Amino acid sequence: MSNGASRHGSMRAADSDRIQAAQLLTDAAAQGRLGMSEYEERLKKAYAAQTFDELDRLSSDLPGIAPTAPPIGPGQPAPSTLLLAIMSGFERRGRWNVPKRLTSVALFGGGVIDLRYADFTTAEVEIHSYSVFGGQTILLPPELNVDVHGVGVMGAFDHLGDEGSPGAPQVTIRGFSLWGSVGIKRKKRKTQ
Structure with missing residues (x-):
């Protein structure tokens, strides 16, 4: 998650925050930092997360992940x-x-x-x-x-x-x- 998210640890996460965490985990798997079984396990936890703390714990051991694609922010879904x-x-x-x-x-x-x-x-x-x-x-x-x-x-x-x-x-x-x-x-x- 972003640095701003960690400051709000116990605050409730939104769908867009869970999607952002899922994209971060997907980037980590694509870069070989997570195996498929661990990736799928963390992905399930990301979608079930209720707070920023829960989302942060899923990626805290993955420092320096560079996204391979620019993230799409909330309210900006891909075009039909x-x-x-x-x-x-x-x-x-x-x-x-x-x-x-x-x-x-x-x-x-x-x-x-x-x-x-x-x-x-x-x-x-x-x-x-x-x-x-x-x-x-x-x-x-x-x-x-x-x-x-x-x-x-x-x-x-x-x-x-x-x-x-x-x-x-x-x-x-x-x-x-x-x-x-x-x-x-x-x-x-x-x-x-």
């Missing part, structure tokens, strides 16, 4: 994004800023949206996925909270029956598939 595959494909993998609203369309094509290594810029994300004679896969890390409202007509739209971690970002997935599919799967991050 459209991923489009018409007789082609799209992939969104690795480190990227997840916008508050993401729309994906696969028409005679396919796509992958991988949220496992992504940086969340807001605590609530809405994904609208549409597949017509195409397919999409949405990969989620174990800690995300997900709510799915999708319909498959002569096709498939996956629904998850489990929950993520308290305090983790909430992802709502809506849409439909017509003679296509929208696959939604939880998948652990790969170990280094």
Whole structure:
């Protein structure tokens, strides 16, 4: 956390503070300072943290971390994004800023949206996925909270029956598939 945060130790942390701590931990994992299992454990604790003290303890042994991407401050979510595959494909993998609203369309094509290594810029994300004679896969890390409202007509739209971690970002997935599919799967991050 920032130096200003440590001065307010017992004060309650906001969603934007938890997201900032998660990005700091992601930077540490990307730099090889945290293994994947320790990273995932600290990430769960960051999303569940209630105070600045709890957030500071998660990164206190990680001095000198230089963020690999400029942080996006509170109230500045990434812009809405459209991923489009018409007789082609799209992939969104690795480190990227997840916008508050993401729309994906696969028409005679396919796509992958991988949220496992992504940086969340807001605590609530809405994904609208549409597949017509195409397919999409949405990969989620174990800690995300997900709510799915999708319909498959002569096709498939996956629904998850489990929950993520308290305090983790909430992802709502809506849409439909017509003679296509929208696959939604939880998948652990790969170990280094």
